[in-house]
Amino acid sequence: MQQKYIGQPVSRVDGEAKVTGSAKYAAEFNVPKLRYGYVVNSTIAKGKIIKINLERAMAVQGVIKIYTHENRPSTAWLSFNYADMDAPPGKPFVPMHNNKIVYNGQPIAMIVAETFEQARYAASLVTVEYDKEEHESDLHAHLTEARLPKKGLATLLKPGPPKPKGEAEKIYEASPVKAAGTFVHGIEHHNPMEMFASTVVYEGEKKLTIFDKTQGTINCQLYVANVFGLPFKNVRVISHYVGGAFGSGLRPQYQLFLAVMASLDLKKSVRLSMNRHQMFTFGHRPATVQKTKFGANDVGKIQAINHESIGETSQFEDYTEIVVNWANMLYPSPNTKLQYKLKPLDVASPMDMRAPGGATGLHAVEVTIDELAYQAKMDPVDFRLLNYTDMDQTTEKPYSSKELKECFKQAADKFGWKNRNPEPRSMRRNHKLIGWGIATGIWEAMQLPTRAEAVLTADGKLTVSSATSDFGTGTYTVMAQIAADCMGMDLADVSFKLGDSDMPFAPISGGSFTAASTGTAVQAACLGLRKKLLKKAQKMVAAFTEAEFDDIDFTDSGLHLKNNSGPPLSYREIVAATKEKTLKSKNMGWPNAMKQRKFTRATHSAVFVEVEVDEDFGIVKVTRMVTAVAAGKILNPKTARSQILGGMVWGISKALREESVMDHRFGKFMNDSLAEYHLPVNADINDLEVIFVEEDDKIVNDLGIKGLGEIGLVAVPPAIANAVFHATGKRVNDLPITMDKVMDYASPLV
């Protein structure tokens, strides 16, 4: 295959739709006689509903019906019917199941009215009487009660920590060079710009078309069919454009359940959108407390790694993530002790949020490594290179490829690292302390079975489809690039379609596995199509009859005999000669398990950060950052760079800005709006640079794709934290690093 488009900085094929406003998101399909829903949420964290007063709300002109646990139509009985592809072990939350309140903000009533304004107003007139019970929402007050997580299907993709090796505690104590820390992370919410919404179009008895905000149309299709007892083929879920998701769309959210319920009951089309406060009433990145104890010998070789994490989960599901497995994947150590525990609280189940576990664990790991380098009196880059490995020490398998050293080299050069004075508080610019810090990132390169279909039509156009998602990741664009190259066609003649459960199977889209999974499927479908083209050609033209597949070049939208024994035959001609005037191939892209299983497959990054810290006010500003990424083949440097830039902004946000703060008296978030949940704005983002160090890795998959969704984020928070240390001489291990925490530390006089 000639790579004419793969690897090129092609502009997004969905760009025009997005800049002209014609791209339609879930709440934007306006169908006739649409009814509007609005949800009422609980204001207590635990207890029972005694009474919901609906009279006044019901009297509002235009209100059609109000659903509560008392009158809602029945749905599936068994809990497993509610389990989606990303459900953790436990019992999924079922909206308005009974009078029990299990977290603050849980949906307890839904108004359906003729207009949005009527529904919203009526919702404000609902009052609720509760029988309140004592709740537990503060992880820090219950750390000693943490226990091991339950196992389930989800554990397959998220294995627990490996068994201990050697005597990590004892060796740590005896190590001449030691570093330890306690790392505290608050809760975070995904807050994509588009709020969750479902437009459910009632198509007749037991038949629905649903425009939903999701990272998996088939996941939602299965969920709706199972919960409401509908035939799969009667439920079509569409999600062509998703206004950001970051993991929040990996599970069906409650607006989908409620909108479908109302639509089936009323036999009407219904739209239900969340408001921004409600975006804080389902999954979140869990609060965690981590402890590290790393020890090295007197030449700086790491000999003991102790890392434990306690995360919160809900009372009904054991949400887990991979927090403590990373240190030993990056650094060899004969002694390791890795522990991961959960404490159930009266909160909504946590959910995967961009780089789940990695963004949490690597902060602790990479700050501890930085401290260890200081204790060993070594440069943090040199210290990491001394403890470098090409072997994943947790599985004792080699990495399929790992250009991390080159990442360090290129990023260090670009950043100018050699000019760094290692002494903390030694660099200044006017009244600001300057700090330079680094960190290493790692994320798994996964791949899941996915199907795609390739269709050639007589006008010489190719359409490839798969039920996968593009929530800003560039899937539309890179898949069209892959398909064009696989078929030897002009990109203008190729389109890729996604986000529709009627399309060939794709799993939920996340964990950085979409490009590799869907890319392999697209390649398989195009291969299938090429074989069919040859078969047809063999019947049409004598010169092709004897030809084998390998004798043909598929380029310029046609079949060319490599030995030039006859003229080429165009795809158009072949398709035109078929009865159906189309040629199709639907194929599964399988991960090559035989090849893959002997290796650990991962992406890596090296992040270099400069911060300015205002000594008087404790304000931290990231003035510049260089990220070098080794992530296999970069399909499109333009969209790939954007994805990494986005990860870097998320890293700045996680390190310095965002946290959902709970008032534990009520078990309720206090800053549940975009005014008070601080996200970086344009003025907060300065000089960001991205370097790709390409890897030629045929083990991950044929095309060498590893995925980019998470690797841009994971190393940024520790790199910033390490830079703040270099600037101020003090460690702030409690994220986000806000001015109040820095104020305590910035001046040595305090």
Added chain:
Amino acid sequence: MDENITAVKDAPVAEPKSHPVTININGQQHQLLVQPWVTLLDALREKLDLTGTKKGCDHGQCGACTVLVNGKRINSCLTLAVMQNGKEITTIEGIANGEMHPMQQAFIKYDAFQCGYCTPGQICSAIGMLQEGHATNREEVKELMSGNICRCGAYSNIVEAIMDVKEGGQYE
């Protein structure tokens, strides 16, 4: 809780009266009958099917709903449709004039978006900002574009796109 219940008891339940307004939207006159509780944003999205203008918060906190009213950028979620009588409104659907506006082209060229949800607001805001004429350099552009949140983190590309259009001389 009890005060809440008493307050609710006296709340009116009849719908507010509709008012006629004439608004020019993207060069077209629209005669609308709107109730006073309908925001301009909801009127655009739900009544006029102009869904290019996005709702990201409904509280004036994100900028996704930015449109140009008489050439000035505003958050359409923070104003009511009944207040727009006689106004000229440009939404993202009206920015292109035959071919795409230079700002739209620049956004594509610099990949100034990912999911695209904040994008119509960013583009309207950027055009409005340049018309205001206060931004003379990159730092000022960043500051004056800080009312538009992009959760995908496309900020640096957004600034590149705006600087390119600005330096193209369109707004000097």
